[in-house]
Every structure is written in structure tokens, then in C-alpha cells.
Amino acid sequence: MPRAWNSMTEFEEFLDGGGIVEVDDDMPDEYRDAVFRFIELHANSELMGGLTERDWIPRTPGLRHKMAVLAKTQDEIGHAHLLYMVAADMKLKTRQEMLEDLFAGRTRFHNVFHYQAKTWGDQIAIAFLVDAAALASQQAVFKNCSYGPYRRTLRRIIAEEGFHMRLGEDRMLRIAEGTDKQRSMFQESIDRWWWPSLQLFGPDSRPGDVLLRWHIKSERNEVLRDGWVQKFVPLLQSYGFTIPDPGLHYDDDAEKWIIGEIDWEPLKRTFVQGGPDSARRIGDAADNWERSSWVRDALDRVPVPA
Ligand SMILES: [Fe+2]
Ligand SMILES: [Fe+2]
Secondary structure, eight states: OOOBOSSHHHHHHHHHTTOOBOTTSBOOHHHHHHHHHHHHHHHHHHHHHHHHHHHTTTTOSSHHHHHHHHHHHHHHHHHHHHHHHHHHTTTSSOHHHHHHHHHTTOSOOOGGGGSOOOSHHHHHHIIIIIHHHHHHHHHHHHTTOSBHHHHHHHHHHHHHHHHHHHHHHHHHHHHHTSOHHHHHHHHHHHHHHHHHHHHTTOSOOOTTOHHHHTTSOOSOHHHHHHHHHHHHHHHHHHTTOOOSOTTOEEETTTTEEEOOOOOOHHHHHHHTTOSTTHHHHHHHHHHHHHHTHHHHHHHHHSOOOO
């Protein structure tokens, strides 16, 4: 039975009491907009991430790694489509409209997919640093998410993202125990990807952030970012790698790592599709959608059993 609320206050009380909103409920427009935009951003990011992974299928060294990259590509594209379905069910845009907006640069996707992965070391840095950051963000949403369909979809996505994170750890260990050349390649990748990965969490959450107020997110961006820093600084250092942050230091009183000042300009450029690789990536995603249209057309012609 779809539910309705008489006022925003009543709706917020429902959310604060742990209430879960379902797709047919008569939710306030502001809530529908905020949840929809959040899921659309997530779906776009999964698609763009999947295409990054796909780029590496022919270039991945060795059969063992290649099989893992194939599986990860399928996972990410699958995540994108699950999320586009959940978003489309909210009846604000169709999946086709969401994809058109993405390809026209009208909607956003995560900052890390606005950069180019140039070497195998970069791919390892992405799997190790970025997948962990994405997983931490998704877990924080899943923990307390008030929108039922998104929460249920996240359960499946998070299970698969956990494998991606383990894959990243495995790749990192192998390269860390590799030759000097492999280690220096990975160090260069850490230098390139440290700051974009850290900025995946976004700027500090604003005091009135509706995503927090309406229990879509359960944790502030800066708290998630800090948790990631506390995990990855000692981990990378223990393998003899350095962090490209001259301001980084350990505070004995606070018993934690403190990072230097964050330059937010590169992140802001990705918000307006002005990242180093934004144009190529968006163009490539649009071409890919066009090239694969025959598959969708063929599937549309498959008779549905009565
Ligand atoms: Fe994913
Ligand atoms: Fe992933």
C-alpha cells in the first residue's frame, strides 16, 4: 500500500524513525529529486568505470589478470544497469534520457574517471585506492539508506565491490614485491592517483546537506575521507612507497595522520567535464553506446514468451 505524508515534517519524522521509502510511495518532490540525482551520479560512475576497465582487457598482462579484468568489467557495467533501472523507476527520466545527458556532458560522474589510466601501475592504483574509496562511500550509504530500492541494489553491488577491493590488494602486493622497475612504475601511479582518489569523497559535507538529513548518506564526506587516509597512508608506507603530500605528518597527540592542504581546483574542473581526459572519455562512452545499439535492437526483436 503506497504511503503519503501530510508535510515535510511528518516525512522527516518517518525517516528519522528509520522508515524506508518505496518507489510507489508519495514521497516529497525534493526527496525524489535528491535521491534520483544521487543514484544517477552513481550509475554514470559505474558505467564510466566499467569502460575504463574494458579499455584494459587487451592490454592487461597475463591470462590470470585478464580474466579478472573481464569479470570486473562485467560487474561494473552490470552495476550501472541495475542503478539505471532503479533511477528510471523514479519516473523523472528514462534510462535513454539519462544516457543522453551523460553523453552530452549535462550530468556528472565521479572525478577519478576524468583522468587517463596510462600504465598497468595506474590500473593497480585505481583498483587499490579508488575501489576502496568507492566501497567505503557505498557502505556508508547502504548502512542507513532510507530509499528501499537503492538500498537493496547496493547490497549486491557492495558484495561485488568487496571482490574488486581484494583484487586491488592482490595486484598491489604483487607489484610491491616485484622488480625495481615495477615498483617505480607503481610509485609514479601513486603520485598520479593519490589526490584524485582522495577527492572521490568530495569536499567537506555542508551543514544542511539533505543527503545526510534524509538518511541517504550516513556519514559526512570528510569523515569517510579521513578513514581512508588513516588506512592507506600506513599501508603504502609499510610497502616502502611514499605519499605525494609534503604536508602529511603523524600527530602524536591525536594519534592519527594529518594531510596537507587539499587543492580542490582539479575536482571542480571535473564537475564541469574539464578534467584531463573528460572529453575523450565521454566521447568514447557515447561511441560505445552507438556501436552496441545492434545488440539492443536484436534483443528487442526477441519474442517474449506468453
Ligand atoms: Fe561497481
Ligand atoms: Fe568496482
